[in-house]
Amino acid sequence: MTQTEHDQSYDVVLREVEPQLMAIIRETVPSFGRPIAYLFDEVEAYVSRQQAHAVSGPLMVLHDAEYRATDCDIEVAVPLPQTIPANERVGVYELAGALMVCVVYTDSYGRLAEVLHTLLIWVDANAMAITGPLREVYVRQQPGNIILILGCRTTDQMQDNLGCLDFQITGEQLATLNAVADFNIGFPYSFLHSDNVRNLVFGDSFALLDNHRHP
Structure with missing residues (x-):
C-alpha cells in the first residue's frame, strides 16, 4: 500500500513473495522503536x-x-545470499514464501495500527484470510544523485572542513588516541558503519571512493 505526503489513503496490492534465507533474532521487546533498532544492529x-x-x-x-x-x-x-553459521542467539533459516497483501507507507510506528486496520478491511472485503504473521520490510530509498552536505555557510568554512582530510597523525599519536577512546559507541554508529549497510547504500563500491573531495 502506498501513501503520499498529503493523502492518508493507501493502495493495497497482492504480491507473490519468494522464499528467502535469513539471519534472524527472535525476542519479546517492550516497545517499538529503539529496542528493535538494537536488535537490527546486533x-x-x-x-x-x-x-x-x-x-x-x-x-x-x-x-x-x-x-x-x-x-x-x-x-x-537480514536476507542472506548464502548460508552462514547460526548460534544460540542468531538463527539461520529460510523464511517461507507466500501470497502477501502488501502496502508501502512512510511514517512512524505510531501509524502502524492505522495501516494494519486498512489491510484488515481490504482482506475482509476481498473474502481472504490471514494465514501467517505480519512482515514489515524496510525499503531503503536511494535518490539518483548523492549530494555531500557540509555544515558550513561560507567558502572559507568549507575549505576548513575539507582541510581535516589532509591532517596526518603519527602511529604513536594514533595509539594514544585509541587508548583513551577505547569504548563501544554502539548504535547507531556501529549499524551505519557496518559492511552490510555500506553495501546497501554504496552498492559494494564504498572501498572505491578514494577521494572524498569529489563525491
Missing part, C-alpha cells in the same frame, strides 16, 4: 562478522495475533 553485526552481507532490505516479523504496542513478539531478519 543481527547486522553478526552477519558482517561472518563475511556476508544483506541482499536486500531487512525485515521484521510480528508474531502476535493482534496489534500490540508493548511486549511485542517479533523477529528481526
